Amino acid sequence: MDHQLAAALESGSFAHGLRTAIRMRGLTLEQVQHELADRGVVVSSVTLSYWSRGRSQPERAESIKAVKLLEGILDTPTGSLTALLAPPRPRGPRRAHVAVSIDRQRLWDEAHRLDRVMAQLGSQDEERLCLLSVHDRFQLDERRRPTRLTITEVLRAQRDRVDRALVIFQGRELGRTPKLTVVRGGWPGRVRTDEGAGFLVAEVMLDRVIDSGETAVIECALNYGSHAEPMTDYDRRLPYAARGYLLEIEFHQTAMPVRCHATTRPTIEHVRRDVHELSLGGAPHAHLALFDVAPGIHGLRWEWE
Structure with a gap:
């Protein structure tokens, strides 16, 4: 494994590890999105961008599944990206902070169909x-x-x-x-x-x-x-x-x-x-x-x- 990628995976930051792995593989976010879709998991390129910049993190079961698939797509060791995920943010009325961002999948009914429509227009405006x-x-x-x-x-x-x-x-x-x-x-x-x-x-x-x-x-x-x-x-x-x-x-x-x-x-x-x-x-x-x-x-x- 490349020394730069190894260092990124040891940094403790999921965003840094994911961003470096995508760059080292020479893929665009749209290409990564299509690789995931071919494996039966729909994640928008916007969501991937948020993950790679630390604006949000995978938390739902489907998102965790996507991270495990990303390890194979990006040729990183099994469990290397999953291990970098922070604990899920607390939910419910007692949480003491407001989320920085929310995955579009949690804002729209049938959001996977919205992702497909937006993908037809290429790079997303977000x-x-x-x-x-x-x-x-x-x-x-x-x-x-x-x-x-x-x-x-x-x-x-x-x-x-x-x-x-x-x-x-x-x-x-x-x-x-x-x-x-x-x-x-x-x-x-x-x-x-x-x-x-x-x-x-x-x-x-x-x-x-x-x-x-x-x-x-x-x-x-x-x-x-x-x-x-x-x-x-x-x-x-x-x-x-x-x-x-x-x-x-x-x-x-x-x-x-x-x-x-x-x-x-x-x-x-x-x-x-x-x-x-x-x-x-x-x-x-x-x-x-x-x-x-x-x-x-x-x-x-x-x-x-």
Whole structure:
């Protein structure tokens, strides 16, 4: 075994050991991802990137299985990478810290299908861009149906020469997908979907190339047709902490809900919890404003009757 790889495996750092092993084998993260998929385990290249940079670590049974397979793929001694894994982070309400990041598999239903859609677009935006803040604005009509979702994101480059971002959307009826447009900050690129799982991933070409540390603002809109169903909730999935999140729901003046709650849950494995009830008054809108937002699923739900 190469001396450099041996030293990395003895460093005590799983991220360093994994990163060095991948580099020594001359593989890209996408190639490693495909090797794992060929062996029956689906792990996104974004997750592999997080593991190799120490932003998260394998903890679930499927992830531990992936690490064991990686030892064979990367030609490291059996048990060498597994031995570097730190003890699982404590779960439940008594934990004293917030996770730095959350595996996308724990944020989306059928996330393995989302991984496949994103893989069709090559390198993932999480590897190149960090989401600093996001503003979602939903507009509903008099029949309680969505007419337009506007998404505004403030992004910061994690490396040089970044020229595109990805927007992820999941809807109940993607077979009749709302049309996506780029309002400002760039222009639309490729769009890939999985209608069965309801996923749409759209590429936004930035209006200028940005280098590491520079920021960009993009605004996209999803316009719905008359086929849309009445809405009762909306949430945002954040794989890592963000500085701010603003969600606005604009109701029609003739179709106001009777109650509205802010909601949260750490992962899809948890039951959605009401944080507090919003006072609607007579205004035809509600909003949720969060700062220094923890990774997880945050949003609003409302009751019509």
